[in-house]
Amino acid sequence: MKVGVIGCGNISPQYFKGAKLYSEIEIVACADLNVDLAKARAEEFRVPKALSVDALLADPDLDIVLNLTTPQFHAPLNRRILEAGKHAYCEKPFATNREEGRQVLELAAKKGLRVGCAPDTFLSSPLQTARKLVDEGFIGSVFGGTAVFACAGHERWHPNPEFYYKLGGGPVLDMAPYYFTVLVNLFGSAVSVVASGKQVFAERTVGSGPLEGSKIAVETPTHNVSIIEFENGATVSAMFSFDVQGEHNLPMLTLYGTEGNLSLPDPNCFDGELRVCRASGSWESLSLQHNYEGARALGIADMAAAIRGERPHRANGEMAFHVFDLMVACEEAASSGQRVSVASRFERLPAIGASEGESPRF
Numbered sequence: 001m002k003v004g005v006i007g008c009g010n011i012s013p014q015y016f017k018g019a020k021l022y023s024e025i026e027i028v029a030c031a032d033l034n035v036d037l038a039k040a041r042a043e044e045f046r047v048p049k050a051l052s053v054d055a056l057l058a059d060p061d062l063d064i065v066l067n068l069t070t071p072q073f074h075a076p077l078n079r080r081i082l083e084a085g086k087h088a089y090c091e092k093p094f095a096t097n098r099e100e101g102r103q104v105l106e107l108a109a110k111k112g113l114r115v116g117c118a119p120d121t122f123l124s125s126p127l128q129t130a131r132k133l134v135d136e137g138f139i140g141s142v143f144g145g146t147a148v149f150a151c152a153g154h155e156r157w158h159p160n161p162e163f164y165y166k167l168g169g170g171p172v173l174d175m176a177p178y179y180f181t182v183l184v185n186l187f188g189s190a191v192s193v194v195a196s197g198k199q200v201f202a203e204r205t206v207g208s209g210p211l212e213g214s215k216i217a218v219e220t221p222t223h224n225v226s227i228i229e230f231e232n233g234a235t236v237s238a239m240f241s242f243d244v245q246g247e248h249n250l251p252m253l254t255l256y257g258t259e260g261n262l263s264l265p266d267p268n269c270f271d272g273e274l275r276v277c278r279a280s281g282s283w284e285s286l287s288l289q290h291n292y293e294g295a296r297a298l299g300i301a302d303m304a305a306a307i308r309g310e311r312p313h314r315a316n317g318e319m320a321f322h323v324f325d326l327m328v329a330c331e332e333a334a335s336s337g338q339r340v341s342v343a344s345r346f347e348r349l350p351a352i353g354a355s356e357g358e359s360p361r362f
Helices: 012-019 035-045 053-058 071-083 098-111 125-135 170-187 298-309 317-336
Strands: 002-006 026-031 049-051 064-067 087-090 115-117 142-150 190-198 203-205 215-217 223-230 235-241 253-257 260-264 275-277
Touching: 002 012, 002 053, 012 026, 012 035, 012 298, 026 035, 026 053, 035 049, 049 053, 064 071, 064 298, 071 087, 071 098, 087 298, 098 115, 098 317, 115 298, 115 317, 125 170, 125 253, 125 260, 142 170, 170 190, 170 223, 170 235, 170 253, 170 317, 190 317, 223 317
Parallel strands: 002 026, 002 064, 026 049, 064 087, 087 115, 142 235
Antiparallel strands: 142 253, 190 223, 203 215, 223 235, 253 260, 260 275
């Protein structure tokens, strides 16, 4: 299927490169409010057409539009994409509030079109192997887990980091999608959250690029610790922080089962080591039961394959909305000091290769 990209900023090269791995999709056009940037990306990655946003949306050759704008534009642009009669796939988070997220899902249903959302790292070989092992009871009944992301802030490396500290930013909305998407793919829907959070620094200093030395006023909490209950009975403690100075020595994602523990690799990546630890032993590396190359655009490729195969796609809007709903609940629970219920639900789809006749990747 032919894909157009709107938003040619910092994340776009990963998609331009990743898409080349998958025969299901071909990026044939790109657009950006900065027309010169769109032309530069088109030349760099041999994309046939660099267009204005309006021209790209009107292009009859496109089946899917990839929305790589900043968070506040994800839902509004997704609606424009759907109104233009094209399937929409966006970067995370799915929205900046629940109502605009619901509007996107309702419009997609009305139009009979697909909507998808990053992250698609949960489709990687290690994390799909983890899904298979959990489904098969490899570590018994999984009753808990921990999720940790902590750093000193993206302003240390990102050339234009202000949006991380505005509406739609913060460590939960920025980084929890990777962790929560893996967890809901393993456990199903989350049902409630209790949490604590804070804003540690009032301003940030940009550390690199043309804005180096400039100040950013912080408008969102930057440290959150949440306890999440899932519908399968599992309880996960999660910490997301832009305030931890230096490296932490905590595992990123660990599952606790009645017959052992499973250590998962960085959910922001498509590779990494999968390990198990039993009660009587130490950590051991596991071989992967799925073995294929993963990169950003895997979720779009799965969506294209699903459209052709008339099946649901895995990185879908319903799951992305549930992950967003859960993230908002984490922030609401922290600000209110109360347990917050997560109202949305989604259908947990089979692991890759679990369906009869499906290829090892799709």
